[in-house]
């Protein structure tokens with residue numbers, strides 16, 4: 001199958017039917033033109049995916065959509081959004097990732113890649129995309145292999161100039177926690193669009209990997225290069241100068257361990273406490289010290305994509321100087337560390353490598369292991385047992401498939417009430433009882449439990465007070481949906497906030513020749529949330545789905561003894577704007 005792209009400088013929709021193996025290049029529909037990333041995913045879902053369809057069936061589609069700012073190595077703004085109907089939540093799903101996929105897609109002139117239908121016969125394929133079009137290569141040699149080995153072999157086969165999005169054995173098993181991994185700038189498949197089971201959707205299309213070969217491609221046009229350069233300069237300076245950028249460069253997202261410990265919001269032993277007695281040993285400070293001491297490949301500062309000046313990522317090496325995993329992030333430390341009573345970064349890093357290699361979400365698997373521990377399947381703090389349980393997933397045993405289906409299903413099957421999920425998706429490592437604004441986000445976000453949908457912990461407020469949390473979550477959710485639509489890493493938001501709303505306006509107007517105003521971030525965010533909510537409504541979601549788990553309303557969280565007590569009527573008012 002091959003349809004050459006005659007206009008690689010013009011963004012188009014590439015539509016691949018995996019049954020017929022036809023590629024169609026289509027002009028961008030008018031209603032998609034002003035959207036990218038998460039906003040385009042939301043529009044696409046309403047336009048093309050029946051909301052009540054089976055997520056793993058032929059009517060669900062998978063979309064890859066770079067954000068609106070992707071394509072020019074603007075610092076931290078080349079993220080790829082991947083979306084479809086979620087097998088985990090049953091609702092709208094967008095999961096985004098750094099790395100190189102978004103950037104490379106725009107060099108091929110791809111505004112959106114849509115995979116549709118299911119293959120006529122069983123088998124696995126590598127979808128190869130280039131200026132010559134698309135073709136299906138047999139993937140038999142990669143089937144069953146872990147993500148790391150597959151990525152290495154793909155790079156050997158297709159060359160080191162390609163971007164790759166791929167699934168692991170978890171995806172092949174169609175587990176509901178399976179994500180889609182993307183290469184970072186060192187060709188390590190570490191950037192996972194993790195949430196909501198989109199790797200399982202990719203598996204239903206028979207696609208083990210998508211290779212984007214950009215030879216002969218070119219950067220998307222900028223209509224007013226001078227104005228763009230000026231806005232870029234202002235943004236770059238704001239990002240580089242921002243104190244938070246320095247914190248993340250030095251300590252990575254692991255800097256949040258001590259902040260959460262301070263607020264009593266660090267999930268500990270299946271969310272039964274908000275403080276962990278070994279927080280110091282899993283902190284960002286200890287992580288940095290350890291990596292600097294170990295040397296070798298270890299590095300507390302690393303950029304996941306070309307051009308990122310924040311560089312919050314890291315390379316976690318062992319005592320032998322060899323890499324254990326890259327990066328080791330706060331969410332994994334929280335869910336696979338304190339949440340399991342594990343205080344050893346090496347143990348957490350090894351577990352992280354295993355789930356990455358399986359291609360499953362470390363947040364939902366960490367939460368599932370916490371539930372399993374409460375059910376008596378492992379002792380708190382037992383890293384070896386946690387690795388054994390992860391190995392059950394690799395072997396595809398019944399227990400492994402249960403754990404690989406995420407915390408929600410694991411809790412139901414094991415008879416555990418304390419399951420930290422909303423819309424069946426595990427919450428991240430910020431306890432929503434102690435950080436109530438983030439609890440509001442977990443409850444009401446169309447995406448389900450997801451800190452990136454509207455994190456409130458950095459606000460200088462009393463996080464235990466119910467007052468004002470809905471308003472705060474609303475602001476954060478709108479901004480987050482806006483940044484996800486731009487393809488901007490949430491940490492780029494520090495630079496955008498510091499440089500003023502005119503920076504985003506000027507970048508978009510200069511690049512596309514639009515005349516958007518200073519409110520464009522909020523306009524994009526509101527539209528995106530509205531579309532996602534409408535998709536969920538059509539899928540059968542009601543107000544009762546916008547709730548925290550019942551036990552979090554009556555069980556106090558030590559040491560603050562907070563419960564989640566934001567009234568339902570307030571939650572229901574969040575989207576009244």
Ligand code: SF4
Nearest residue numbers: 076304308310312489
């Ligand atoms: S700040 Fe971190 S996650 Fe964001 S683009 Fe840079 S390295 Fe990637």
